[in-house]
Amino acid sequence: MQIDTPECVLFSGPGVASDGESPHQPADQLLTAGNGSTTASVLLVDALLVDRVGDASALPEHVVIVATDERATAALGRRAELSLAGIADRAARRAMIHAACQLAIARFAVTTSEAEFQELSGIGIGLMREHDRIALLRLIVARCKRLTKSDGAGLLLASQDEDGRQWLRPAVYDFDSIKGELFDPSVRHLVDDTSIVGHATLIKQPVIVADAYDLPPHALFEMNVEFDLRFGYRRRSMLVVPMVDQLDRVLGLLLCVNRKTDPDAKIRTKEDADRYVIEYTKREVRLTRMLASLAAVAIENARLYAQIERALDGFVEASVSAIDLRDPATAGHSLRVAALATRLAQDIDRKADGPYGDVHFTPAQMRELHVAALLHDFGKVAVREDVLLKSKKLPPALWERIDARFDLIGRTIELECCRTRSRASAANVDAELAARLNELERFRGIVRAANEPSVLDAPTASELLVIAARTYERPDGTVAPYLTSDELHYLRLPKGTLDDRERAEVESHVTATREYLSNIPWPDDLRHMVEYAYGHHELLNGDGYPEHLTADEIPIQTRIITVADIFDALTAADRPYKPSVSVERALEMLRAEAATGRLDPELVKIMQESSPSVR
Structure with missing residues (x-):
């Protein structure tokens, strides 16, 4: 493995002569680069250069400034870490410059470590926030490429078949030099020592390859050239790092290919690789291992989050089934209201004008609305069956x-x-x-x-x-x-069919809905769901129940559920206590309600515009 040692570059003006052993670079390169310097640097400043240096605030923090004469020393003061003024002995001056280089190297290492820490911290936060599995895997690969300055990167996930054999399946590949789909989802690699990815999985350690076409004699794995031949590519340097969880299980691998000196270079031939590709160093191994640890945690969190979502979805489905069993006459009502509310929200999302022209729903908000609509009648489980199912005036x-x-x-x-x-x-x-x-x-x-x-x-x-x-x-x-x-x-x-007492009992289902659902520890992206479901019988003019809220107090999600609920109640053919009406008649009745200030007229208008989709 190549050992990474920061190089120290000396910069000076034309008035400072080199000692012959350490050539100087023109100071203009450093002064014009500003904060763009990417190596340990020492700036030798004499009387001719001191005015250009100014207060040194434009220079990178890791640059060490050395005054070379009395005027520069006086002018720079504390801004110069070292001074060569009055030192005539060449060996002594060389020792001072060497000390300045050591300081610059140490300072550059600290600055680089801080930058890497900040970047990894940002990556970790970003990974923890992403719960969508595919988006998460793509984000991990993109960050891996950027951290290691690689032409390509990939992520493979581990699995086990019914016979107990371990396999690796490619999940995401991303190469600068290759466009289009890079792998067949049905492809998988057996975990053994014949491939670099299988070998890394078995030993649970990073594997670094300097040249994929010139493997060391002791290597157990072989180079498979099929990928290069298929895509017109040339692999040279490779880095494979396992993603290991807290139970020491390999969840998958991060694969880095062709660390580049030029981010815009395309690596398609041996000549391209000779010109642009360099080996992976300890730095890339360290960063990728940290990224792999973060990725393993994030993938496990995403898996657990998906399990929680499935459990919640199962609970919601079971709740809807319980409501349907409690009131067979309205079976399917909750599903229809949820579907209608979702379509209405999608129609709002597509509108570019009108009162809701700037209203847009994120996928999480759309899901929250859908769940609220599914559970809006959950409290009916607390209503007596003889009241809930009452189809005539007389019990x-x-x-x-x-x-x-x-x-x-x-x-x-x-x-x-x-x-x-x-x-x-x-x-x-x-x-x-x-x-x-x-x-x-x-x-x-x-x-x-x-x-x-x-x-x-x-x-x-x-x-x-x-x-x-x-x-x-x-x-x-x-x-x-x-x-x-x-x-x-x-x-x-x-x-x-209901008298005042029975009607109050039925209307109490919204309060029961809130009481039951509020006792469930919903995830943050469903934190408003109970509020939306609770208010679905509120009306904009305050005539609704149970809180008699007015327009300013009723969120758009609740208004959507209210309109969808009334529309389905009017058009549903499964109500034993009333006949259904046509879609046209239902829309006419909704418009009348909107005209009296009870319903949102814009929502009714949007529903009317999309009426073919609500049939």
Whole structure:
């Protein structure tokens, strides 16, 4: 392995003579390069150069300034680390310059280490923030190329088959000199000593190759020229570093190819490699090992994050299934609302004008909206089933009681007529019986019609009072009304199927949604999801519930879910308590709601513009 030793370059003006052993470079090169100097440097300043040096603030921090005469020493003062003024002995001057070089080398090493540390810290932060697996792997390869100044870099991931054999699969390759797709996803390399990547995996140590076409005699692996032949490329120097996790498992490898002296050079032939490619040094090995450690942690974090996402997705799917099982009449509602809300958000994202022309959703925000829409009715699990599934005004038990009572009243009427048959003509009795039974059936029909969730008209409401005022004699001799007060209470509901108490219980599902979902430790990218789901029954004019929020307090994500929820409730054909309406009629009703200030008119407009996609 080549040992990397920083070189010290001496810069001076024309008035400073070289001692012959250490040639000087023109000071202009350093002064015009400014902070661009990339090596340990010593600037020898005499009286002729001192004015150009000025306060030395434009020079890199690692440059050591040496005053060579009395005037330069006086003019530079503390800015000069060393002074040769008054030293005539050549050996002594040479020793002083050598000391200045050692100081410059040490200072340059510190500066370089600080820069590398800052860069690796930045890389580590960037890797930790990236949870998308493909984007993460590409980021690792890009940083590897930049750190090592390589023409190409790649990342291979380790896996194990059912027979326990270890394999390496290329995940990302990126070469400056090769364009297009570089590997077949089906390609894999067996982990053994026959290849450089397999050998590095087995020994769990970096492998450095100076010339891939001239491997050392002791090398166990061989050079495979298929890659070069296929892509018209020439590999020379190579560096392979395993990515090892905290359990000492190799997750994969970082592969660096052809460290270049010219970042713009293309390496396609042996001549190109001879001209531009140099060996990897201890510096590149050190940096790549640190990057590999960061990459291993980041890849493991991304894997764990993906597992958490899958677990959350599984929970969300199970929750939606639980809601559907709780209320089979609205099964599929949550999925349809989520799909519609997502499409509406995508339509907003594509708009370049209007109130939402500057609104755009990131993938994470889009996912948060989707999850909120899926779980917006989660609190329905806390609503009693007989209320949640109520499709008529009367609870089922009350209707069955009324129906049985009317049957009993019919038998009672028949019995009464039989008793009076002996005291009156049979024809009159039969006529009275038929009339009373017909009336009873008419009453039953009125009750049955009133029990439907339609709007109750005034005549029917009046007739219900008449029916409730009628009485009959029970078998025990007591007198009871045709309709009890609680039955009349439900039948006289002006619309819908729920009374105030039941409606409050159903409306409480939004509060239950917040209470349940707030107890779950959602990841940061879902931190607003509960808020969006909780507010889906709020209206812009404050008429909604439960908080009676107004427009300024309702985020756009909640507004989107609200519009999608109402639209699906209007058009869904699976509601037993109301008929569905057409898409056109639903949009008309949404526009009417927007006109009254209850819904967002811009969202309704966007939905109308994309109405074919909501059918």
